[in-house]
Amino acid sequence: MGAGGRMNDVTSDGKDVLKRVPTKKTPFEISDLKKAIPLHCYKRDLARSLYYLFGDIAICFTFYQLASSYIPLLPKPLNYIAWPIYWFCQGSSFMGIWSIGHDLGHHAFSEYQWLDDAIGFVVHSSFLTPYFSFKYSHRSHHAHTNSMEYDEVWIPKRKSDTFYSEVLNNPLGNLFMTFVRLLLSFPMYFTFNIHGREYNGFASHFYPNSPIFNDSERKQIWLSDAGMVIAFYTLYRVAAATSATWLFCIYGAPLLVMNAHFIFFTFLHHSHPSLAHYDSREWDWIRGALSTVDRDYGILNHVFHDVTCSHVVHHLISSIPHYHTVEATKAVKPILGDYYKYDDTPILKAFWRETKDCIYVEPDDGAEDSGVYWFRK
Secondary structure (H helix, E strand, O other): OOHHHHOOOEOOOOOEOOOOOOOOOOOOOHHHHHHHOOHHHHOOOHHHHHHHHHHHHHHHHHHHHHHHHHHHHOOHHHHHHHHHHHHHHHHHHHHHHHHHHHHHHOOOOOOOHHHHHHHHHHHHHHOOOOHHHHHHHHHHHHHOOOEOOOOOOOOOOEOOOHHHHHHOOOHHHHHHHHHHHHHHHHHHHHHHOOOOOOOOOOOOOOOOOOOOOOHHHHHHHHHHHHHHHHHHHHHHHHHHHOOHHHHHHHHHHHHHHHHHHHHHHHHHHHOOOOOOEEOOOOOOHHHHHOOOOEEOOOHHHHHOOOOOOOHHHHHHOOOOOHHHHHHHHHHHHHHHHHHOOEEOOOHHHHHHHHHHHOOEEEOOOOOOOOOEEEEEO
16 A cells, blocks of 8 residues: 555544554453453343343334335335335344344353353344354354464465465455455355365354364254254245245345345454464464454444444453443553554445455565464455
């Protein structure tokens, strides 16, 4: 990026957003960060968690009622506008509920693990997400964040992968990858482990014998699959009672929007020119957890329950409920110092920048044996 572009790459407090996060071992421990967070931030309040869940469901139901009752009454030119507006709003509402399901998988909803799993199973199955499968692979992602060998998702490509570093390393290739990511990556990740780490054997979130899981988890993968079968059968019955077109307009298109939201913000969480990846020679858990970025999505921060603007602290202590993560972030920022990355670049601009600047990772010239990798284009 030329000097003219760099002049605008600053946060609202004047910091250079492309300044690299330090890669040397941190002068603080996770215990220091936990002590800095007020004790009430760790409290999982069942009543408050249910308030957010049922509030989101009420919003979702309201959008459904408005769309199903009134959009079909609109004349043709207007309903072509109204449907996409509904799809975006309802898809964003879906993403809010899905984010609470993500909290449930982290046992950040209540003090009762069985209750969190029961509600999470229903919530995620409703959005065609295998609950236990994702819970276990996502746990591994948190345990190995930004490890070149063992992270579970958004594993960066190497320069030797010429399909990415050469064939797609152009504006047309970036547009193609953007389309594929936003439209297909969500189901392809669960089905074929796209963007995931390499395994020996068939890695799929739907396959109980997948190497993603250990033997103690395989029975619950069957349960996740059963939830998916029930969800698909329910959708089939709805389509039979109404029509496939109606089901797509009411549920299918918003689900695609939700999928795009998920890929959009998880890609931006873990792709930034200032953040390093590490191989086994250099990786440690706390530096891996800090190799993520908080961003400002405006009103969508609230809709998505702050998973977008407090993702760093979520990686440090994932059991903090979403309604305390912003306060917890403010508490640890003075300790984190330059190890904390925040970027308030407008998200569409940031997405395009990361799409074209974060093509593959390589060590710096002269530091090939450092074990530290940076994004290149």
